[in-house]
Amino acid sequence: MLLYEHPLSSYAQKVKIALREKGVTFTAELPETFGTGRTDGPFAAANPRAEVPVLVDGEVRIFESTVILEYVEERWPEPPLLPRDPAARAQARMTEEVCDTQYEAVNWGFGEILWFRRADGALADHLRAQAAAQTKTLQDWLAGRLGEAEWFGGASFGWADAAAAPLVNRSVHYGLGPREGSRLARWHARVRERPSVARTFREFDAAAARMAEAADLYTTGGRRREYRDHRLEWMVKSGGVEVVLAGLRDLNIRFPWPEGSARPAADAS
CATH class of the missing domain: 1.20.1050.10 (Glutathione S-transferase Yfyf (Class Pi); Chain A, domain 2)
Incomplete structure (x- = not known):
C-alpha cells in the first residue's frame, strides 16, 4: 500500500488519519515530481492532475481525497468512520x-x-x-x-x-x-x-519547520504552487488579484490539469 502525499497537505493528512484509524499499513511517499508540473513518472501516471494524495493499492490507483476516503471506508469497513444513519x-x-x-x-x-x-x-x-x-x-x-x-x-x-x-x-x-x-x-x-x-x-x-528552505523553490519557479478552483477564488475575492497576475508573469504558479496558457502562444516565450 503506497500513499503519494505531502505532509503539509490537509487532504493527505485526512487520508492518513483514516488509514491509521483503521490500522491499515501503508508507505507514505513525497513524489519526486511534486509541484513541477511534469507529466512523466509513476506519480503522474497515477494522477494526471499531479495532486496529492494518491492511493496505490496493488493495481488500483485512486486520486481525489474524498474518493480515497470512500474507498478506504468500503475496503476496510471496521472501525466505521461514517455513521449508519x-x-x-x-x-x-x-x-x-x-x-x-x-x-x-x-x-x-x-x-x-x-x-x-x-x-x-x-x-x-x-x-x-x-x-x-x-x-x-x-x-x-x-x-x-x-x-x-x-x-x-x-x-x-x-x-x-x-x-x-x-x-x-x-x-x-x-x-x-x-x-x-x-x-x-x-x-x-x-x-x-x-x-x-x-x-x-x-x-x-x-x-x-522546513518550509523556509522550500519557499525559494516555489517563488523562483523551480516548483509551482497550484492555484486550483477554490484557492484561486479565495485570492481573487480577498483582494489578491495582483498576486495571481504576478505569478502568471513570473511563471511560478500553475493551474490544474489540463493546463493552458494565460498568454497567446506567440507571446509565451
Whole structure:
C-alpha cells in the first residue's frame, strides 16, 4: 500500500488519519515530481492532475481525497468512520465538503503570504486580515456543528473529525486557532491526542519547520504552487488579484490539469 502525499497537505493528512484509524499499513511517499508540473513518472501516471494524495493499492490507483476516503471506508469497513444513519452521514460529508473547499482555501491563502511571500506591505496585511476574519467565521460554523458533543459524529470519532482536524490544526499553527476554552478548542485538544492524529500532526510539524528552505523553490519557479478552483477564488475575492497576475508573469504558479496558457502562444516565450 503506497500513499503519494505531502505532509503539509490537509487532504493527505485526512487520508492518513483514516488509514491509521483503521490500522491499515501503508508507505507514505513525497513524489519526486511534486509541484513541477511534469507529466512523466509513476506519480503522474497515477494522477494526471499531479495532486496529492494518491492511493496505490496493488493495481488500483485512486486520486481525489474524498474518493480515497470512500474507498478506504468500503475496503476496510471496521472501525466505521461514517455513521449508519443516512442523515448523519450527509452531515459528515457536508462538514468535509466545507473543510475541503472554503476552509482549505483560507489556510492555503494565508500560507501563500506567510511561507511563500507572495505579497508584502499593505497587501500582505490586508490578505492576512481577510484570512483571520474568514477563519473565525468557519470555526464558528464548525463549533455550531459540533455542539456539545465530543466528536462531530457524536459519541465517537469519525469522518468529519478526520476531515476537520488538519484544517483547524493548521490554523492553530498559524496563530489563528479557536478561542482558548471554546468548544472547538477543547475538541482540538482531544483530537490531537488520538494516536492516528498525533502521528499525522508530528509529520506536519516536521515539514512545516522546513518550509523556509522550500519557499525559494516555489517563488523562483523551480516548483509551482497550484492555484486550483477554490484557492484561486479565495485570492481573487480577498483582494489578491495582483498576486495571481504576478505569478502568471513570473511563471511560478500553475493551474490544474489540463493546463493552458494565460498568454497567446506567440507571446509565451
